Amino acid sequence: MAKPPPFAVLLRDLPAHRTFDMPGELVSEWLKGLPMRDALGAPEADPAAGVGHADLELYADGEHVFATGTFKGHLHVACSRCVTETKLVIDDRVQVTFLPKNEMPADDAEPGGEDGAEVNEDDLDLFAYEGEWVDLEPLFREEFVLAIPYAPLCREDCKGLCPQCGIDRNSATCTCEKPLDPRLAPLKGLKLPSA
Ligand SMILES: [Zn+2]
Numbered sequence: 493m494a495k496p497p498p499f500a501v502l503l504r505d506l507p508a509h510r511t512f513d514m515p516g517e518l519v520s521e522w523l524k525g526l527p528m529r530d531a532l533g534a535p536e537a538d539p540a541a542g543v544g545h546a547d548l549e550l551y552a553d554g555e556h557v558f559a560t561g562t563f564k565g566h567l568h569v570a571c572s573r574c575v576t577e578t579k580l581v582i583d584d585r586v587q588v589t590f591l592p593k594n595e596m597p598a599d600d601a602e603p604g605g606e607d608g609a610e611v612n613e614d615d616l617d618l619f620a621y622e623g624e625w626v627d628l629e630p631l632f633r634e635e636f637v638l639a640i641p642y643a644p645l646c647r648e649d650c651k652g653l654c655p656q657c658g659i660d661r662n663s664a665t666c667t668c669e670k671p672l673d674p675r676l677a678p679l680k681g682l683k684l685p686s687a
């Protein structure tokens with residue numbers, strides 16, 4: 493028999509209380525390709541990428557599987573202004589449903605679609621599974637991906653890098669002049685008559 497996925501539970505073992513730990517190597521694999529993660533230039537399978545810990549109650553109603561509990565962890569990404577390594581903390585409540593793949597709502601049933609289909613809140617936390625194993629990996633991966641804001645910051649008032657010399661303005665100053673407003677550039681060579 494094929495080896496079960498690392499974060500899977502057998503449908504027939506439910507209900508069950510399970511905990512799962514995610515090491516940094518895996519977290520870094522999951523986040524590979526995300527710009528604010530790649531910007532760190534971290535090695536492949538980076539053990540310092542972050543960690544995750546899920547503590548879940550799992551139960552089934554027929555083939556519908558429900559998972560409730562907590563997800564805690566952290567991950568490291570680059571600050572979107574100064575590229576410094578920035579720690580993001582995850583402390584989330586989990587309440588999701590796993591459905592057999594063939595019972596998942598069709599992709600074209602967009603929430604809020606023009607057909608006036610009712611948006612079911614629960615649809616937002618639906619995951620699919622196949623066969624006898626309920627694989628929780630998509631849920632855990634999503635916890636990490638959704639924890640990253642559009643533009644993460646090392647601190648609220650990060651001053652970023654100087655666009656000319658690249659110095660980190662949080663820890664140093666430079667003498668670069670503010671670039672000329674490009675809209676004014678054509679005027680630069682103009683000799684204005686002195687009054
Ligand atoms: Zn920063």
Ligand SMILES: [Zn+2]
Pocket residue numbers: 654655656657658659666667668
């Ligand atoms: Zn500068």
